[in-house]
Amino acid sequence: MKMSRVMQCAPERRRADVNAGWYRALPSRKPHLVTRVNSALYAEPVIATSEDVARRAGVSRATVSQILNGRGQRFAVETRERVTQAASELEYQPSAAGRTLAKGSSDIVIAVIPYTTFGGNLQDIFQTATEELATRGLTLLLHLATDSTAPLDRVVTGMKPRAVISLTPFSRAELDLLKSRGVLAFDPQSASSKVRTDPNVDIGALQARYLVDRGYESLVFAHLQDARLDPFGEGREEGVRRVCTEHGLPEPMIIRLGIDPDDALAAIDSIKLPGAGVVCYNDDVATALLSAATIRGWKVPDEVGFIGMDHTPLSAVTLPPLSTVGYDQRAAAYNLITAALHGLGESVDDREPMDVKFALVPRGTA
Amino acid sequence: MKMSRVMQCAPERRRADVNAGWYRALPSRKPHLVTRVNSALYAEPVIATSEDVARRAGVSRATVSQILNGRGQRFAVETRERVTQAASELEYQPSAAGRTLAKGSSDIVIAVIPYTTFGGNLQDIFQTATEELATRGLTLLLHLATDSTAPLDRVVTGMKPRAVISLTPFSRAELDLLKSRGVLAFDPQSASSKVRTDPNVDIGALQARYLVDRGYESLVFAHLQDARLDPFGEGREEGVRRVCTEHGLPEPMIIRLGIDPDDALAAIDSIKLPGAGVVCYNDDVATALLSAATIRGWKVPDEVGFIGMDHTPLSAVTLPPLSTVGYDQRAAAYNLITAALHGLGESVDDREPMDVKFALVPRGTA
DNA sequence: CTGAAAGCGCTTACAG
DNA sequence: CTGAAAGCGCTTACAG
The missing domain is CATH 3.40.50.2300 (Response regulator)
Structure with a gap:
């Protein structure tokens, strides 16, 4: 297998302070990355160290470190400026490895x-x-x-x-x-x-309460079943249970499905209809069930109701559009x-x- | 604002070789992470260094490094075993910082x-x-x-x-x-x-050719329009254009929409129907347009066709299910x-x- | 107000 | 076959 367009060549360590006019000798050991393609095309990368900055600013590395890390109050303003100036001219980025080791x-x-x-x-x-x-x-x-x-x-x-x-x-x-x-x-x-409580319980409860308010008297909780982990489902289901208890409704029926037409049809067929309100794990689950219900000829929302979770973009373009729960992700x-x-x-x-x-x-x- | 349950306390550097029976003195400088909550609850974390491994195996750090980095052929089998043994007993993980600096x-x-x-x-x-x-x-x-x-x-x-x-x-x-x-x-x-070519061109062409084969004689390309970058749309559109040229069809009409019902309705209304085949940027776009077409009463796929891209799980549960393009992500x-x-x-x-x-x-x- | 020195954990010639 | 030593780039007491 041939590869093309390796975009960069090996970094050469070299004196970053171009004004100084000479280059630090290359280390005698071979650089670790030796692949080199079209090296002529690229300027040799230059990576400044705190030593380069110190030299250019005419101070010690200790001083550079202090000033660049916000402990520079005690230094002369003039010194501080020379250092920050030198750092930016050299596009200095401290080495994470060096810092990590030291700190x-x-x-x-x-x-x-x-x-x-x-x-x-x-x-x-x-x-x-x-x-x-x-x-x-x-x-x-x-x-x-x-x-x-x-x-x-x-x-x-x-x-x-x-x-x-x-x-x-x-x-x-x-x-x-x-x-x-x-x-x-x-x-x-x-x-x-x-x-204090798992927010998922609140979410499930919010969804369930909405369905109860809309008149659905038997609730179903639909888990998403796929290869992945489900850190949320348990809490949501618990929220639904609590609402059922609160309102004297029978325990919710629990179903599980993947985002798959056969799963969804089987799930719908397993629910006692008409009359159920389905709290869905997320909008995808709700969408799958909505389609299945439509295929079976159930009237939504009259004979069966669905509420999703996430307020995904797609939830707005189902037929009918999905009732769902949104939240401020940025806040989370x-x-x-x-x-x-x-x-x-x-x-x-x-x-x-x-x-x-x-x-x-x-x-x-x- | 009060925070709770900070799960860890500051790491203590200490001698990892518990057998040796004494602890390396704590560094005199304060550890950088000083937050300490419930420290009594947790065993002090122990992080072994190559020196700890060397001591336990009775060799030098150089030897440890060579052996653990696969350059151990030249060492006595017995030495190698002692070292790997010691490393695993101490749960040794080399410090990335140290390696990075050295290499x-x-x-x-x-x-x-x-x-x-x-x-x-x-x-x-x-x-x-x-x-x-x-x-x-x-x-x-x-x-x-x-x-x-x-x-x-x-x-x-x-x-x-x-x-x-x-x-x-x-x-x-x-x-x-x-x-x-x-x-x-x-x-x-x-x-x-x-x-040699942008794969997106091929993808767009694949979608377009399919629609042409199914008898659609005027093609549309539907871009996804949102706040994000679109590194793929251009190539896909180009692929559709080429197919149109190949088959002597008129240039494709270009539309843009977000995943939004109003956008989708406007987009559908802007297309000359019946008879068009719409190449969609992805399955989400196709889903939005499919709903809009259904709302407007167009028969799918007889009066208007859609082909998506990505083969998402949801594409299987639209009504009707979406024709789309799948690919092996793992291969990519x-x-x-x-x-x-x-x-x-x-x-x-x-x-x-x-x-x-x-x-x-x-x-x-x- | 500033710098010399030690040390963080590793790897790599080099010497034996 | 193995180890002593130098050095990677940084930060931090400490001394002046």
């Missing part, structure tokens, strides 16, 4: 992404988080959870992240690992002391980050907790 | 995730990639692209990743940055020398990783390029 922990925050079914919101949430953390000098990197925690261990132990965060609760195994490796960990359980991410910053000892005085605002979006299916 | 580049590969609309496949793809790279001792971490390349610069310059990869072409700015920082970069353009990821490994100088003799197998999924909408 014992890096400026990296790792977000663990569970193997679970997220909406397209995931990206938005972490985008926001990336930017927020960047303003604090922290770098957010995502790590996809795998079956074993071995890769997580590599990341955590190897990179010494400042913290590990997750939008879903950590598994027992993850918690143990993080603990034994001495890493700060934050998940929704730790995000806010206000949240914001709260997680706030908790993490707080735990990291950063000041969060300016960060009021945001209301995630779970809210009904009443539309055509219930 | 000049880390074992990290960064995948840049563009701010674009992906299917839920993204996760699967990178999951696979994470595992594949792990078997080579490389750690995959995801970085979300932001408007500015500053965060990328921090990551790249700070972490000295072995390579930066992306499933979509890098932007000019990203390329310049990567180049100037001397980092190996791989994107689909560099993934395979066999791919596999090829990208192969290219990256090759460029990294790893042996890829055992990695035949995989066929991504774009394939029609004929169903009910065309």
